[in-house]
Amino acid sequence: MSVDLSVDIAGLHLRNPFIAASGCFGYGVEYADLVDLSTLGGVAVKGLFLDAREGHPPTRIVETPSGMLNAIGLQGIGVRRFVAEKLPLLRAHGAVVIVNICGSTIDEYAEVARILDDADGVGALEVNISCPNIKKGGMMFGCSLQGTRDVVAAVRRVTRRPVIPKLTPNVTDVASFAAAARDAGADAVSLVNTFLAMAIDVETRRPKLSNVVGGLSGPAIRPIAVRMVHECRQAVDLPIIGMGGIMTTGDALEFIIAGATAVQVGTANFVDPFIWNKLVTGLTDYLQRHGLATVSDLVGTLDITDRDTVWTSS
Amino acid sequence: MSVDLSVDIAGLHLRNPFIAASGCFGYGVEYADLVDLSTLGGVAVKGLFLDAREGHPPTRIVETPSGMLNAIGLQGIGVRRFVAEKLPLLRAHGAVVIVNICGSTIDEYAEVARILDDADGVGALEVNISCPNIKKGGMMFGCSLQGTRDVVAAVRRVTRRPVIPKLTPNVTDVASFAAAARDAGADAVSLVNTFLAMAIDVETRRPKLSNVVGGLSGPAIRPIAVRMVHECRQAVDLPIIGMGGIMTTGDALEFIIAGATAVQVGTANFVDPFIWNKLVTGLTDYLQRHGLATVSDLVGTLDITDRDTVWTSS
């Protein structure tokens, strides 16, 4: 049986649902020799501010049980150099490009979005209102419903591209943020970004990261991320790009069944840069085995028919 | 050098800072043959409602990367049978008993607390306003500042024992909940309870837990829990009992250095029921090596002298 892996997110056509997660795939070009970028669903490039940024000093990552903390600090070349130097290469490789945009102010988000709106080869804007590693911007907006609405609305005004806010999991009720994003004009939401976390070197009694706190990613967080995708799917009618600890096709399927139309893979790419082909093969097999023609036949099909019966205690 | 491992939490004297976490040690008596309960800092018994409860049908636990989900559903014998049947045994074994109390209503919390106030051998009340596995009560109170204040105040009114609300990590700003608990008369706070999470069987497309969602515990969550203890310590002047994924002395030290006066160990007890002696030995060694006479010399000594310097991007 032939199956169709392609999905559409807010008008953006993806060859398959597997997108390289922002900050975990450089600007994509680093991987062009290793992986045929046109075989990925999409490439979400490293978060970009208006100007170049230095990021945090090392130590920038720490491994934790089935996860990792990062406090890179959004080191980057700024949106203009990205458009001039990286975007043409990504286009040449046939990549579907999702640009992750950042700002310290609402004006900066809008300015970055405007510059990208003029550029060729930008598939969508992923609005990073959720990076836990910067003092101004990011989480400040992502942890407030009004901040979320303001940033999304400002970006919406200046771009024709799909606008996809990326939500932080560090909130009580993530679905309310998805709803706020939708109300402000978002075409889809990405979730989750990393969980604010820390690790301490007990011998020196100092944080292991130079930045004290960082973001937890990797398989450790997957069960929480899947729950959040499920919650958003139940509460808000908006396409979801799910992520958080996907290491295998089976993990990706959990997100899709919970309600994600596409998924991103971040940390797993560090462990296995050749994961993409395995994900595509695995998904094809699964759909065939289950007699499903398309990925959308699977999205949000979680069966939660109540299985509870009444018990008494022991 | 001789070191003193004992700590005081709100007037409760613990021989050492290692407490068995609620729900992970039965009613304590199950372990009495294996472990000398009087050598533990304390035993936090399984969460108790007024009446016996049936809990959720199996499947009740699922392993996840470096963690586990549980949806036990607070199966239990009810507070009266606990006082009649279990408490005398715990006293006979010399255990310092912390009773984890639950309620579907504020009145139920108060009633459970009142019954325990009359009982002999209750060291402190840990008020479970954070269990993610029950529809009424628990998280309902723990995710609202007013709910937190109401439950704590109601319990405070009816007991002379130390009142220690147990906070949920499923909130945007856990320190504000610690502050609310303090304002309502809490003597200390416990954190964290488990993270709301889920796992899906992709072959059947059904949740792996009968209860759909459950609570994530174990080493996977440790870096988030340490960060939350650090935040509470910075914001609120109240003793903290820290927990979440402690597997070794080094892990416990992270919590203590971040600001916890005592720690609880839950999931690790499943993996190694003989962990208690190792923790005590490890802590003794550490204090001696670092020339510290008491545990309190270590509590909250995290050194976050700013190491940031200015970098430009690459």
Next chain:
Amino acid sequence: MPLDVDAVVVSNTHLSNDYNVLVLAAPAVASQVQPGQFVMVKPGVGDDPLLRRPFSVFEVLRDDARVTGLSLLNKRVGVTTRMLFALTPGDRIRCLGPLGRPFSVTEPPERAWMVAGGVGLAPFATLAAALRERNVKTTLFYGGRSATDLFHLDEFRQRGVSLTLATDDGSRGVQGNVTVPLARAFCDADRATPIRVYACGPTAMMRAVTELAATHGRAIEVSLEQVMGCGLGGCYSCVIPVQRDSGPARLVRSCLDGPVFDGGTVVWEQLG
């Protein structure tokens, strides 16, 4: 008293592509084992996989009279069982036990019928040895997918156990489920001779065996496999719905109250 030991792998014999027998040097645990009890093991380093897994003690191994260790009959189904399959001599695994309520070892004149499906054979080697010590006449009804999935037949025979085999593909013994020859045996058995049935295998099989035993008025003990977090009564993950008197079913911990249960008390329709 359960102990936790860092057991050295003495040997690992692959019986098929999925089954192996792992011999562990763990005399202090092994010497306390009663038939039907289990151990909680953890191979590997790191926190993933995190929890221990329960395994019946397959054999208690002796060098003359001295107990030297125990073996596990392992079937690859997931991450830990894959690791147990791949272990090599000299490797070490944590082994906590013995745990749980054992089978009741009957006495003559009662006869013992052991009914095993697949890896459900595991608890019956020690049970057969104990029954033999008491001179109980013992039969093993043993079913598997095909002839290559039936193991240790000679060892059971040597212990004086009569064998009745069944395979799904008919390559050995009766074709079909082990309940096929078992049902026949129930009909053929002398009503006056007391028989105690012991069953271990897939839940559906144990349920069917329990129903057969009830129909024929025979005592039935089943060894249930519930997911277990701790094995010691701490977590309440391993509950089984049991009805011992009138009133509703109660959820009891199978690590303490089981894994062996009176089949007649298990509320099968409420079991996962």
Next chain:
Amino acid sequence: MPLDVDAVVVSNTHLSNDYNVLVLAAPAVASQVQPGQFVMVKPGVGDDPLLRRPFSVFEVLRDDARVTGLSLLNKRVGVTTRMLFALTPGDRIRCLGPLGRPFSVTEPPERAWMVAGGVGLAPFATLAAALRERNVKTTLFYGGRSATDLFHLDEFRQRGVSLTLATDDGSRGVQGNVTVPLARAFCDADRATPIRVYACGPTAMMRAVTELAATHGRAIEVSLEQVMGCGLGGCYSCVIPVQRDSGPARLVRSCLDGPVFDGGTVVWEQLG
């Protein structure tokens, strides 16, 4: 082009309580290796430990002319290195490489001084082989805690490398840090003979060697050990402060721009 292979462990030779040499059957990776390059490896199953770890390729192994694999010189310091120490032949580990910018292999008349501290010896076996092919006169300055921590001396001698040894306890060679005999050699060296210095070891040692080389006007390449998440430029974890022109230091990725750097460009005081 880097490849990822499931490499079989051919042998594991324990050199001491902490050091071992692990031979991996990975010809497709090994045949591409240039001196100073590294591989990212992952032993074990499960997600803990999660990330791969970087290791210099110690030797490229050949059966006659055919490349058969590579070896790693491993020192136990944490979870992954402990696992690498415990591997047995037949085990498999993931091995991705070769990665990174190699040493520049000099040519006569320039001489090569390789300066190794502890496990920093690792990149020098392949470098020595490449230098030998070009008939470069090569000296290895090699320091360790004591005589029992100095390895593969004969192998280096057989490749025509002159050895100058140092140990902290004086049990072999000069007592003290390897920079002690190195400083002397710098003073004794003929100014007219060009020398290229290659250093690998603890950061403080490499910094000291860089300063000595600068003082004496010698070229210096260092192989830095920064924590690495991916080894491929994806994560920006592995940055090193480098100053190549005027203006402030810039953080460059050591997996792409290194691990080998011109020692003179590294801003040592800003390095973790």
